[in-house]
Every structure is written in C-alpha cells, then in structure tokens.
Amino acid sequence: MVMTAEQNERLTRVAAGTPMGNLLRRYWHPVAPEAELLENPIKEIRLMGEDLVLYRTRNGSFGLIEPHCPHRRAAFKNGYVEEDGIRCSYHGWKFAPDGQCIEQPYEEAASGHTRYRQLVCALAYRAEAFAGLVWAYLGPAPAPLIPNWEAFTFANCYKQIMIHHVGCNWLQCQENSIDPVHFEWLHGNWIAGQDGITEGYAPRHLRLGFDRWDYGFAYRRLHEGDDEESNAWVTKRLSMMPNVFAPSHFEWRVPIDDENTLSIIWMFDRVAREREPFEQDVIPYWYRFDTDEYGHPYAQRVLDQDVLSWTGQGVIADRTKEHLGRSDAGLVMFRKQLEADLVAVEAGRDPMGVIRDAEVNRCIRYPNNMRDGIDNPPPTEVVHQSFAARKRALFPDGDDFFFLMAGQPPEITAEWKHALAMT
Numbered sequence: 001m002v003m004t005a006e007q008n009e010r011l012t013r014v015a016a017g018t019p020m021g022n023l024l025r026r027y028w029h030p031v032a033p034e035a036e037l038l039e040n041p042i043k044e045i046r047l048m049g050e051d052l053v054l055y056r057t058r059n060g061s062f063g064l065i066e067p068h069c070p071h072r073r074a075a076f077k078n079g080y081v082e083e084d085g086i087r088c089s090y091h092g093w094k095f096a097p098d099g100q101c102i103e104q105p106y107e108e109a110a111s112g113h114t115r116y117r118q119l120v121c122a123l124a125y126r127a128e129a130f131a132g133l134v135w136a137y138l139g140p141a142p143a144p145l146i147p148n149w150e151a152f153t154f155a156n157c158y159k160q161i162m163i164h165h166v167g168c169n170w171l172q173c174q175e176n177s178i179d180p181v182h183f184e185w186l187h188g189n190w191i192a193g194q195d196g197i198t199e200g201y202a203p204r205h206l207r208l209g210f211d212r213w214d215y216g217f218a219y220r221r222l223h224e225g226d227d228e229e230s231n232a233w234v235t236k237r238l239s240m241m242p243n244v245f246a247p248s249h250f251e252w253r254v255p256i257d258d259e260n261t262l263s264i265i266w267m268f269d270r271v272a273r274e275r276e277p278f279e280q281d282v283i284p285y286w287y288r289f290d291t292d293e294y295g296h297p298y299a300q301r302v303l304d305q306d307v308l309s310w311t312g313q314g315v316i317a318d319r320t321k322e323h324l325g326r327s328d329a330g331l332v333m334f335r336k337q338l339e340a341d342l343v344a345v346e347a348g349r350d351p352m353g354v355i356r357d358a359e360v361n362r363c364i365r366y367p368n369n370m371r372d373g374i375d376n377p378p379p380t381e382v383v384h385q386s387f388a389a390r391k392r393a394l395f396p397d398g399d400d401f402f403f404l405m406a407g408q409p410p411e412i413t414a415e416w417k418h419a420l421a422m423t
C-alpha cells in the first residue's frame, strides 16, 4: 500500500474545509489543562490552523473565540474575563462563550437601547472542562459527547497532565499508536545500541496481533520467551480514532496546524494502599523540556524517544517513499479506517468513535481488564521493585526517576512518589 502524494495530503492537512480538517472537527479534543486556566484565565491557542483565544469565565464556563474583537479588531488575549464572558480591554465590548456580544457600554448609553449588540457575534467554538482537561469542539452542531473513557472514572489514582509541542504533522504521531515493534528498537535497544552494548538488547517480537474494537484498534505482542499469558499479549494497547493512544496513559495528538502538533498526555498511577483514600482537587500539569542545558535533545525517556522519531520522519512524512512490512499491518488498518471515515463525513455521517449516547458514555470500557489493577493493585513492594528495575535500566547513575519524559517539576515528582509510598 504505497500512498500517492494526493492521498498523503488528504490524510495530513487539517485546515478548515479540507477533508481531514472536516473529519477531525467531528471530535472533541483536549487542548489545555484545566489547572492552567485556573491560574491564568486567558490563553492564546492555535488549533487545526485556526488562531483562537481560550478563556475561563469567572463563573467557570469556558469559551474559545476568534483572536480579534469584532468592534475594531483589538486582541482578545489582552482582554479580561468576567462572570459571564470575556471583555475586550479596548472599548469594553463583552462577549459570551457562544460568541454573542452581550455588552457595548458606550453604544448602549448613547442609544438607550441594546439592539446593536444583538447584531454582533464573534466566531466562537465550544469548550468544556472534563477530567482535568479543557476540551474544544470545532465542528458542526450538534456536538457529540466528550468520551468518558474508563480511566477517567478510576478512583485512588495520582493523575498528572503533560503537554508538549511536537514540530511535525499529527498523523505520524498517531501512527505510532499502532506500531508495536518500535518498543523493541526505539525504547529497548536504541540507547544500548549507541553505547555498543548489543548483548543488552530487549527480547525480540515474534508475533503481533491487531484487533478492531468499537473505538479504533488494539494490538498485542508476543516476545521471545513469552507465552500467551504474558502481559504484552494480554494487556492490549489501544489506538483510538482519530488521534488517541491508551490505555496505560493517554496521549492525544491534537493538530496545531499541518506542521505542528500539541501532544497532551494524561497519566494515572494507582496509589499505594497506604495512601487510600486518595483524591486530587486539581490535576497538576507540566510542560516537557525539549533539550537539556547544553541544547541537546532529551532521548533517554520513552516519550522523548518517540518525539525524536516522529520529527525525524520529516515535518510531513513523505509516505510515497515508504516500504511497509508485516509489522505495519495495524497501520494499514488505521489508514483504511481514516479513509472510510473521510468518506462517511463527506456523506454527512459520523466517523468511527463519535459518541452521542449518554448511556454508553457513562463509562467506556476497554477491551482489556484495566480496572482489575485499580481495584486490586499489586502489593506496594512489588510496585516499588518494578520502578526500581526501570530506574536501574534508565538512570543507573543519577537520581532522576520519572521515566516517561523529561521536565517533571520536583514538586510533582515529590507528590507522585509520596502517592506511590516511595517516600
């Protein structure tokens, strides 16, 4: 399945009015941590090629509005929020989250009526907070539901949100979600290979399984020396349409534009029994570091390695030059589904994974038993042993601990370790 340049364009371009832009606009996407808007209620944001301003009103609603005020184009990023909307700081016109102008102070004083403001409406999209994230919907009404994935309902978990900018197209990031063999080479052997330690290579993949489920695809892997009871074969990893990886943690690859992606990661760790009951008022967040103090890209942790692979494929990977193999069977399933979904949207139907049924959305279960590890966690010493082994492999000399990506602030590391009873 070699792609033509036209097919590659069709799958990668995200601006409004493009086929993929239309498809991606049929889903809610997380775009910021809720905690960030609690600290600073106005944030400039670019989504699928559209410059916008995200804000939180004082009564807790969210709005996503065009960047310039309809009066004389002042920047909403310099505005301020009130109970029911955002006010432009130039002449005080105020706008509600649906974009409607709800106050024009001088116009109303001078005319004695409010009819003019009813004619003024800014471009606005829906935004809502859920699971510690602010979500945006840029598509046609009626909006579907924000998916209530099973993990959002898990109790007694330490959650954290990580955000980073990836300087390439969204699709190559998401294609990593259905790419089992990269674990062995990118995360298992790359560092050892650079050091010439070939006897330290990870066990080889011998068999792969790709399954379709209601919201996308799942994959299983069998390593040398493992059997069908092994964790990698039983605990499926999920690639959910159109841009989500799950379930051990979530990664959303939200297009900023054709050449940039907002990577949002929502991670949960079951706290130690000793820390139950455990709740967080606010889910903490942090931004990843791209480079160390010498300007070298971080490459030791799992997601840092992923980012280097995605950006290494080019700003928009040239899929006309690929040579796919058996390891890419899941990737081919995913691309075919995208193509089918493009056709569905063009025909006015919902693409795969859009949820409109509130009953279904009470809790969307995964095709594996994640809940068991939450309800019946392994003994704390066993968890500590597995973290210690990972630390020995990744940071044998340092006191760094967090294995997923670089840049975790010390106060979050301390909270996380405390929740897991490591301190």
Ligand code: FES
Pocket: 069, 070, 071, 072, 073, 074, 088, 089, 090, 091, 092, 093
């Ligand atoms: S430019 Fe916004 S109120 Fe005048």
Ligand SMILES: [Fe+2]
Pocket: 176, 182, 183, 186, 187, 302, 306
């Ligand atoms: Fe990876």
